Amino acid sequence: MIRTARLTLRPVRPEEDLGAMHAIMREPRAMAYWSTPPHESEGETAEWLANMAAIQPCEGEDFIVEADGQVIGKAGFYRFPDLGYMFDPAVWGQGYAREAVGAVVERGFAVHRLPRIQADVDPRNTASMKLLERLGFAETHRQARTWLVGDTWCDSVYFALTREQWGQRTA
Template sequence: MTILTTSRLVLRPFDPADAEDLFAVFGNADAMRYWSTLPHASVAVTARMIEQSLAADPSQHAEFAIEHDGKVIGKVGLWQMPEIGYVLHPDYWRRGIATEAVQAVIAHGFEALGLTRITADVDPENTASLAMLKRLGFVVTGQAQNTIKIGGKWFDSIYLELAAPDR
């Protein structure tokens, strides 16, 4: 059971008791604007997501609840190794929290999991996420149109990659 800590955050495995806190994120339309699903309609949907995460193959997934001051405020992790993803409640945007969480997962991916690269798939309209990833050293490797359909609408992708540092 891996737990990552930063100066302000605890990144830990999900717990079924996190459902209410995570529903505040996954049920929030602003938080979910660039996520790969529609906002969750109920706490039960979020609870199922937690169950699926806990049952996932650890060789393909390393997901963490983002805990700040004792409250779960988002999710960060690697799935379909080596793709990174994250979502944070809007009340915590623009505070460097996402950057802090992503940096911890990047370090974990390279150091503990031995990944040689980490990738990201970002909606071109998600300029804040694109800027953050570029600040962290990710480079654009491509783009594509109509890559995912959510709620009857097609969305595009920008693909990014971060190579492991030389050892």
């Protein structure tokens, strides 16, 4: 568990988190740049949450993000060192993503001793790219047609941050 000034990042509780996460994952704006289309059924979200719960500690660490006791998204590593996050559009623009993702990055370097963290972002997702840049990530390369989401091929912009770079930023 991670606590920040305004947030709690905790392990997933699949049954308890199903309603709130399905509400987010069925929302087209929340899923616009995700690797799958919006979830049509709670069963899709239940399977996704079960997979999140099944992550082995040596392979990754993913968190449900709460603000004032309400689930607002997720942030973490489905597989080390790949960073991923998603938030309810109702809370966009309030700094929650920066707070949560920054805490996850700090933990990745401090606790898991990751030498490098990387992220894959849809180039249309300018807000996510700006978030990563504010946290010190730098673009490493781009690739076309990396994700087939529904019937649409999407491209990727790859970002990375090393432990040394993070240490210099936080020193």
